[in-house]
């Protein structure tokens with residue numbers, strides 16, 4: 001039975017919803033706050049910010065990360081910046097414009113009320129971070145600097161060179177460290193959550209594995225917040241950190257949390273191309289490079305072939321023989337079209353046989369013009385660290401020859417379904433940051449993930465969780481309930497099962513195989529036929545995994561292959577759901593491009609009449625088709641149009 | 647298949663790797679051979695090849711820490727041929743590429759060696775001492791919600807840039823591993839300098855430096871004798887000037903009325 005989803009959007013005009021809601025939510029009496037325990041899983045931007053803020057309010061927080069320190073998380077790698085509707089540049093930005101851009105950029109598949117709130121609180125984030133000592137870039141006059149980023153026509157992106165994620169995360173980490181020192185946060189590092197515990201229909205705790213000793217532990221609380229990041233690594237190769245995985249979200253899903261829009265994945269146009277089979281991850285070259293770099297391929301297949309063979313160097317190709325395809329096709333936005341458009345076009349060029357590099361799976365990103373105009377020094381000031389990184393990885397000098405770039409999996413818009421309060425379909429279980437599905441629709445704009453993670457963690461969850469806790473008696477919670485023993489036994493059983501298969505293929509081997517299927521059939525361009533094929537193949541691979549997995553060592557020590565195996569097992573289930581979702585959505589929108597649904601000139605063609613909804617999938621049992629629940633999206637403040645960047 | 651350099655020849659290497667079951671057990675160096683290593687591989691990808699091989703044979707793969715593989719998270723931490731993060735300056739282990747080595751080379755791979763960084767297993771060490779130093783005062787005491795407008799206090803660009811340069815520390819611990827005294831001064835000084843430079847950090851300037859230094863001593867890190875190996879081996883170029891700043895801040899704090907000891 002599918003269920004009608006209540007997104008709990010407050011009544012009233014858009015600009016007043018959040019203020020009113022904050023007034024209407026129940027408050028926990030200050031003296032009672034210390035009687036509530038909250039578990040926060042994940043200490044990236046979303047989780048670190050939430051854990052610190054909740055502890056400041058007086059709750060007892062237990063925070064978990066599989067990293068060795070909360071100073072590390074995938075968030076640390078974010079390069080480009082964070083958006084906020086400050087309008088410091090007086091260039092016409094506003095809360096409404098940021099809201100509008102985000103809804104439009106998301107191809108009209110996000111919930112208006114959430115996005116509006118995100119734009120509203122964006123301004124507070126910057127203030128908070130500055131107060132923490134985050135060294136944002138500044139102008140000579142001492143005021144904060146901004147740049148335009150990822151297709152935005154205003155300069156609203158705040159940044160700290162090419163290391164914005166690092167500086168924001170260290171800010172959240174410092175706030176968290178302060179609360180750890182006060183004893184308000186108990187920090188569990190190298191501790192991986194492997195299940196959620198549900199007692200009487202409410203989330204009341206988690207089961208973890210200590211990655212150093214292998215010990216399985218039970219932890220109880222009045223509420224659980226998941227801030228465990230995205231699932232891009234289902235594709236094996238992505239720009240995500242190596243350890244990013246879907247396990248926490250997937251286990252929650254199997255305990256009743258619906259998974260929304262799993263097929264909405266973002267492919268980032270500017271990454272360093274794959275160089276060989278051994279490749280373990282892909283490195284992003286920040287989107288900001290498209291502000292000054294020009295994207296091109298040779299005009300003809302013959303010329304491209306010559307470059308691939310190394311017979312001619314790109315810098316020696318005459319202007320007339322180059323095709324600056326984004327500038328040609330999208331004169332208004334040029335190289336700054338949104339990510340999905342830029343990625344798809346790069347793929348098209350390579351499919352036509354005009355790709356470059358030894359594999360033919362790359363296009364050029366050329367800085368010759370800007371270097372000529374402003375000098376190498378000025379370019380180095382702006383992009384020095386990125387150019388260095390590129391040179392280190394490829395052994396090529398981007399100051400004298402164009403970069404080679406190719407799209408790579410980067411971000412997952414899908415995630416656990418949450419209502420306006422960021423609560424999942426399991427009462428007491430919340431999801432924040434990239435782990436939830438909420439704000440980016442079918443495509444995320446650059447510099448908006450950091451904004452969302454910090455908005456959720458600093459400014460939303462501290463209010464909305466209070467509403468739930470205020471309605472929960474402040475009685476101590478324990479792990480005595482049989483649900484804990486059951487969940488613990490399940491986790492143990494699974495670990496033992498993995499250890500005992502004793503087959504021939506390594507976890508990495510299965511992961512690579514799955515990644516290949518996902519990229520080929522559920523990547524930049526999808527077809528019904530390909531998706532159906534992928535589904536069968538994934539099911540086969542999953543069977544093989546459970547009968548032919550190879551591990552070594554034991555489960556009571558640091559065993560990185562065992563950790564990996566558990567994560568791959570979950571990817572093998574999530575992958576199939578992504579395929580189902582992509583197959584269900586008979587339209588193209590944002591990062592989801594179905595070849596059958598394209599306009600005459602090859603652009604994504606939405607179907608608003610039938611698909612203006614969030615697909616929230618409900619788990620009913622292993623190897624059974626999941627149930628599709630729909631949250632209809634209503635647009636009161638923007639008019640749905642076909643996106644055009646021409 | 648090589649990406650950028652089609653002529654680069656695959657290499658065969660001998661690895662001498664530190665293997666240690668856990669904190670309580672003694673470790674030893676074990677020799678391995680790896681074959682057909684592409685010069686375009688990263689150092690960690692080379693270890694991936696070794697580990698896949700070991701696992702397929704039913705042996706225990708070598709444990710090592712890593713995550714971003716982009717030189718920013720500070721997870722990776724290998725002591726390669728006697729140098730923190732290996733032969734290339736200004737580079738983390740994950741950004742080191744095999745083209746820096748030659749066919750037939752023998753490569754010695756050890757964990758960070760410092761009493762304050764006990765070994766978890768093989769090449770993975772426990773760096774939680776760094777976290778406890780930050781908890782002792784490496785923050786500005788500001789609760790969520792109470793911050794003034796971001797532009798209310800202008801910060802001269804030059805100061806903001808210098809604060810950024812100190813703040814860029816990735817917390818990998820190479821400074822400690824490179825120092826013959828296993829001193830953590832560069833790490834601590836980077837945070838102290840960042841927050842001493844920015845107006846937001848001024849209120850707690852004196853207590854911060856005292857508390858952080860006290861915790862550093864408590865963790866058992868060695869004394870700084872101004873040799874500078876830390877800065878020389880720092881993958882992100884944290885400057886020795888920070889240590890001078892720390893010393894200044896520390897003396898000023900001691901001289902002020904609200905000192906602790």
Ligand SMILES: Cc1cc2nc3c(=O)[nH]c(=O)nc-3n(C[C@H](O)[C@H](O)[C@H](O)COP(=O)(O)OP(=O)(O)OC[C@H]3O[C@@H](n4cnc5c(N)ncnc54)[C@H](O)[C@@H]3O)c2cc1C
Pocket residue numbers: 041042043044045046047064065066067072073074075076077078079080081082083164165191192193194227228229230239240241244245247248284410411432433434435446447448449450451453
């Ligand atoms: C290379 C790169 C550059 C980017 N640049 C930008 C940018 O410029 N601007 C922008 O806005 N966005 C950017 N993004 C996106 C952005 O960085 C991420 O979406 C965001 O940081 C995610 O934050 P998070 O807190 O939700 O998750 P993460 O930072 O991924 O944190 C997840 C946390 O959960 C923990 N965890 C996960 N599972 C478990 C488990 N089972 N048990 C215990 N702990 C667990 C992890 O240890 C970690 O602490 C970039 C992404 C990439 C890949």
Ligand code: FES
Pocket residue numbers: 711712713714715716717718719720721722738739740741
């Ligand atoms: S793995 Fe992140 S810095 Fe090396």
